[in-house]
Amino acid sequence: MKFTIKINSIKSIEKIEGFWKNEDYKNLLEEFDFTDADSLNETEYQEMLLMAITDFEPDEAAEIILKYKLSDKLNEGQITNLSHEMLEDKVAEEYPDISMHYPLFNINQLLRDAYNGKFPSTIASVIEFELDFKEQITITKEIVLRAISDLLSDKSLLKRLFQEKLDSEEQLNDADSIIWELHKMADSRYQIISSKYWMDEEDFEFQEFSGELREEEIGHT
Known part of the structure; x- marks a missing residue:
């Protein structure tokens, strides 16, 4: 299934609003x-x-x-x-x-x-992007991770650790652990929150990519 993904913005945050109720x-x-x-x-x-x-x-x-x-x-x-x-x-x-x-x-x-900074600082990445498929499809964390990985450098930690799984037709169970939150913002616009550990702005080699995901890669429920 053909798709196009385009990064609109990447920013770093120290706190995720709404986690604590x-x-x-x-x-x-x-x-x-x-x-x-x-x-x-x-x-x-x-x-x-x-x-x-x-x-x-x-x-x-x-x-x-x-x-x-x-x-x-x-x-x-x-x-x-x-x-x-x-x-x-x-x-x-x-x-x-x-x-x-x-x-x-x-x-x-x-x-x-x-404790005013006594614990180590960790950073999350908020990534906003456009993701268009030629056919109607329900966008999941797994689909987003497979698509967005095509924008990453081969040197990125995510690619180095998960390249085999990203290329596999098996269900990508780690997607839920890597993409912490997925929000639909408009028709083809989405936002994800992940750890900067997995997706830092410097990890992105491309801002836009057009490619294809096999049915076996995206057909998991």
């Missing part, structure tokens, strides 16, 4: 022993949470938030190890299971805000 802030306030959350206005949740977090040692605070967000995916030992590692390492880039990168990015940023 007011309900999360309220629940975390309780986890940090703040007992009067019900008396607060919703607009106060985030500010009060950042203050409550700093009543704890950084590794203790990290463990509390990791347990809240990832206890269904990580065991107690993994959480304890991460709570110490994330003070020194960019776990949102280096953790072996890349499906953890998206939540770890947001957990790290919350802690970084609370």
